[in-house]
Amino acid sequence: MTSSPSEKTRVLDEGDIARVLTRIAHEIVERAKGAEDVVLLGIHTRGVHLARRLRAKLVEITGREIPLGTLDITMYRDDLRMKPARALEHTEMPPGGIDGRLVVLVDDVLFSGRTVRAALDALNDIGRPRAVQLAVLVDRGHRELPIRADYVGKNLPTSLRETVRVQLAETDGRDAVILGGPQ
Amino acid sequence: MNRNLVSAAELSRDDALLILDTAEEMAALSDRPIKKLPTLRGRTVVNLFFEDSTRTRTSFEVAEKRLSADVINFSAKGSSVSKGESLKDTALTLQAMGADAVVIRHSASGAPQRLAESDWLHGSVINAGDGTHEHPTQALLDAFTLRRHLNAGAGNDLAGRRVAVVGDILHSRVARSNVHLLHTLGAEVTLVSPPTLLPIGVENWPCSVSYDLDAVLPKSDAVMMLRVQRERMNAAFFPTEREYSRRYGLDGLRMAALPEHAVVLHPGPMVRGMEITAEVADSPRCTAVEQVANGVSVRMAVLYLLLGGAEPATSPATSTTKENAQ
Numbered sequence: 001m002t003s004s005p006s007e008k009t010r011v012l013d014e015g016d017i018a019r020v021l022t023r024i025a026h027e028i029v030e031r032a033k034g035a036e037d038v039v040l041l042g043i044h045t046r047g048v049h050l051a052r053r054l055r056a057k058l059v060e061i062t063g064r065e066i067p068l069g070t071l072d073i074t075m076y077r078d079d080l081r082m083k084p085a086r087a088l089e090h091t092e093m094p095p096g097g098i099d100g101r102l103v104v105l106v107d108d109v110l111f112s113g114r115t116v117r118a119a120l121d122a123l124n125d126i127g128r129p130r131a132v133q134l135a136v137l138v139d140r141g142h143r144e145l146p147i148r149a150d151y152v153g154k155n156l157p158t159s160l161r162e163t164v165r166v167q168l169a170e171t172d173g174r175d176a177v178i179l180g181g182p183q
Numbered sequence: 184m185n186r187n188l189v190s191a192a193e194l195s196r197d198d199a200l201l202i203l204d205t206a207e208e209m210a211a212l213s214d215r216p217i218k219k220l221p222t223l224r225g226r227t228v229v230n231l232f233f234e235d236s237t238r239t240r241t242s243f244e245v246a247e248k249r250l251s252a253d254v255i256n257f258s259a260k261g262s263s264v265s266k267g268e269s270l271k272d273t274a275l276t277l278q279a280m281g282a283d284a285v286v287i288r289h290s291a292s293g294a295p296q297r298l299a300e301s302d303w304l305h306g307s308v309i310n311a312g313d314g315t316h317e318h319p320t321q322a323l324l325d326a327f328t329l330r331r332h333l334n335a336g337a338g339n340d341l342a343g344r345r346v347a348v349v350g351d352i353l354h355s356r357v358a359r360s361n362v363h364l365l366h367t368l369g370a371e372v373t374l375v376s377p378p379t380l381l382p383i384g385v386e387n388w389p390c391s392v393s394y395d396l397d398a399v400l401p402k403s404d405a406v407m408m409l410r411v412q413r414e415r416m417n418a419a420f421f422p423t424e425r426e427y428s429r430r431y432g433l434d435g436l437r438m439a440a441l442p443e444h445a446v447v448l449h450p451g452p453m454v455r456g457m458e459i460t461a462e463v464a465d466s467p468r469c470t471a472v473e474q475v476a477n478g479v480s481v482r483m484a485v486l487y488l489l490l491g492g493a494e495p496a497t498s499p500a501t502s503t504t505k506e507n508a509q
Contacts, residue, residue: 072208075220075221075222075487075491076220076221076222080222080491080492081492081493082492082493083492083493084492084493084494084495084496085487085488085489085490085491085492085494085495085496086492086496087201087204087205088204088205088487090208090337091208091211092211125215125217125219125220126215127216
């Protein structure tokens, strides 16, 4: 099938994203047997918003407070030398830290895997979690590193020429995942 | 941002806030068990010090090492410079050695500017104090300290805050850099000094001038005390140390005249009993020690923003998507 450069498909809408996050929250509780030692870490920018939403659902399900942190991986990127220096976002660890906890990294799109690699490097410097898991809204494939997600909202087979755009109400005014046609 | 940091006067408000906000993130690193980032791995930074300085050089060195840069300390004493080598030849040597950045302190005002404008070096030039001209990273760390106490929060400036800079303005590169940067950030600066210790042309600086410390203190949100440079005491800038101390020194009584929220800054080294009494220096309102820690964070921010990417940072954060924007 060929598509024009301007063609765009909405893959997930607001209701889909809410349902997907509810499912991921249940999966986390199931795999972590109650999510007692779970710490959510959102990767900037949209991963942070998704982590906040996941936390709300986890609190609803477990009735327990779930610690939440934010992680900026800019300083650990492997392509720093190829782009202009970027302003940093705020990294904040939850008060209890991450030592001995089950850290669930949360991001919007899993693509090459390089962001997750950088996040793992950052975690290495910050503490020593019991285990690290990864939750993503969309897995679009094309991994360049041996990394896979533990919780996937939607597997979205794409070509390298296509774009995947995640929009969240907090930053973009609405919730949607949009697949752009070949560029 | 420019490729170099030579003067605080050339920093725009956006550049200055970008540095302060980045420094705030760098400061969080000091609470971690591993105080190191891989950001400048493989980059070489040369600390080129033609003038003695332990405090500033060590601060830069700690900042460079925390960012994993390779650090070379090059001091003029005992080096080829003392044998008569020119700044140009030193620079060409460093270039040949692959320096990605040079942090330079020089007794001659304008030496970093000369280096930055030349084609002797391809790396960034960071001014660590030149003659009586500028000391931009000191001004940035002072502004960072002030913001934390007076208007904490990312993106905030110092609009409407009143800062008194007291002491030897004539010989102080710290004062000059501070006046420009604080003005850029919206603060109102008042220089307080004996007339003999004010530079020619001070009326063109973006600040006001007073000879009366007691009149300025009650309306100041912060007081920055400068070191009285004893080595220049014999030049008859004022009659006696005692008289200077009485008129321009900060003691407990004067500190009490400050508003409750006001802080006292000192770039160090402090001459206790001269420009500042031990009582003030040791009080919780004096930020001198905090300024040292902030210096490392600010210098890390400058090094990251100038050297971290393929080119220096251009603007505050844009919320680009990460992986799917490749």
